[in-house]
Amino acid sequence: MNHLLNLRLTLLLLLVCLTGFASAQPLAQRLQRLLGEPVLRQSEVGMAVYDLDADTLVFAHQAEKLYRPASVQKLVTTLTALTQLGTDCEVRTDVFADGAVDADGTLQGDLYVRGGFDSEFGDADMERLADCVARAGIRSIGGRLVGDVSMKDSLYYGEGWSWDDARFDFQPCLTPLVYRRGCVRVTVRPTARGEEPVVTVEPASDCYTVDNRAVSHVPGAGRLVVTRDWMYQSNALLIRGNATRRVEREVPLFAPEQYFLSVLADRLRARGIETGVTDLGRVPEGARRLGGTARPLTDLVRRALKKSDNLAAEAVFYRLAHSLHPERPATAADGAEVIGTAIRALGRNPEDYNVADGSGVSLYNYLSPDLLLAFLRSAYRDPQVFAALWDALPVAGVDGTLAHRMKASPAHRRVRAKTGTLTGVSSLAGYARTEDGRMLAFVIINQNVLRGARARAFQDKVARELVVKD
Known part of the structure; x- marks a missing residue:
């Protein structure tokens, strides 16, 4: 009996020692061990981890290969925008009057509203636009109510969208x-x-x-x-x-700019302002600005990253595109060109990758974990950009698209990262604060995985290993 008890105690001690040994292994070894997970038998993964404090690459596996990034593409879009446009950039929606207002309050001409692609524009903003018109003394629009959507081209969807x-x-x-x-x-x-x-x-x-x-x-x-x-x-x-x-x-709805004009007309009529027909066109030179709304670009960035919101990401993408050629409607090719310039600034060749949209919805996007890691490293070196990014990223087990992940893991609250999901693709990229206080940047892209839950479980295991002490 004593012999059996001693054997059990010996096995228990051995198990404890082995567990301690496994957790004491260097991070690179622990991550290498995870590459034997069953999910990778029928799929593949690209990974890269960088110690930002030591300025050292910790681990890389197929990091230079190209993958469909899914929504971690939004990191490239938003980081380029925060760097190129600035953290204080605003997105405006303005109303203009083209003509004089007579003694009866009739605008002898057209009323214009020019869109700047504010994806967060809502009820309160619409009320403010209508108030701007009412404060101008306008009681009737003698001409048309015109929407100016000339900031971008007329394509409603991105290339490679399903x-x-x-x-x-x-x-x-x-x-x-x-x-x-x-x-x-x-x-x-x-x-x-x-x-x-x-x-x-x-x-x-x-x-x-x-x-x-x-x-x-x-x-x-x-x-x-x-x-x-x-x-x-x-x-x-x-x-x-x-x-x-x-x-x-x-x-x-289809043709949402017509929806916008319809609701604005309703809001004007609610204030006793008679409206005529609605139309599309450009604000003419000399038209008088009556007022408008302004929203920080960082609000769009936050929604794009926290909620993985495609519309917000595309709005940011087209703000970038518009900055390249503000004299004409922006195109997706313009946005890709601006991002290509950012890629070149990181010491990479933009022709080695493909950027088709700003959200990652397109099946034509191809990036590498190594490139995404370079964007994360660059952002960390810019205090203003990093502060905006850090605030916008989902927090493991707390909010955004990571609200229900890693709750019982050491990674809880220590990981802030962007998720990505398409059929066959699951990705996670961001930052991890280790238990001993180091900051890591990491990228994980699972490809050819049909059950997203299995890929997410693998990523959560990686996140755990990132934060625990060596």
Whole structure:
């Protein structure tokens, strides 16, 4: 009996020693060991880790290979913008009057609103625009209400975007005049069995129609679907299937600049200001600015990174593009050129990579972990840029797209990083503060992985090893 007890104690002591030995291994060895994880049998990974305090590369695995970055592309976009445009850059939406206001308060000409691609423009901002017009003494618009969307080209979607994602709110149309993210909120409430549910849409507007063919509490009607007729680029809101409980959906509209003008016209009429037809055009030389709204670019950066918001990232991307040739509509190629200049400044050849959009939605983006690491290292050396980035990145186990990850891990609150997800792609890139106080920059891109949860579990294991003491 004593022999058996001694054997158990010996095995327990051996296990403790082995566990201690494993945790005491250098970080590079621990990361190398993780490359034997089952998830990598049918997929691959590119990784790079850098000790920012020691200015030393700690670990690299296939770090120079090209991968689809998914939403860690947003790091490249936002860091280039914070560096090139400055942390104090603002995004404006302004109203202009082209003509005099007569004694009756009639504007003898057109009223213009010029968009600067403020993806956060909402109800309070729309009210401010309408107030600017009212304060100018305008009681009637004798001409047109004109939207100026000349900041960017007329393409609503990016190159390499999946066509069937147009139905989802994470892929709204891209336009410099965007209100409530180009979406309406559709609420469906069931009624008596077999009856139509009650459907309400906010805000009210004449730029969409509602086609409600759903029924309440009839299982045979199928799953409830709330969408729009996106196949034909129509703003007919379609409600189908079985309504069993209250459901809310954000539905992106086609031609959101027309939606913007429709709501602005409603807000003006609510102030007793008569409006005429709406149209698109450029603000003419000599038009008088009545006022507008201004939003810090850092607000867009924060949403792009914390929430992995595609619209915010594309707004930042097109602000970059516009800075290259402000005299003409910005294009995605312009944005890629500005980012290419940033890549060259890091000592790399931009022709070795491909930048197709600002959000990472495009399947044409190709970057390497090594390049992303260079962006993170460069940001760390610029106090203003790093402060804005640090504030905007999701915190492990706390907020953003990392709110539900690493809660019980040593990485909890010690990792701030951008996530990325596409079919077959999962990525994580950012910073880790180790238990002994060192700051690491890291990049992980899992490719050809069909179950994203397995890739995220692998990344969380890597994050744990990054923060624990050697």
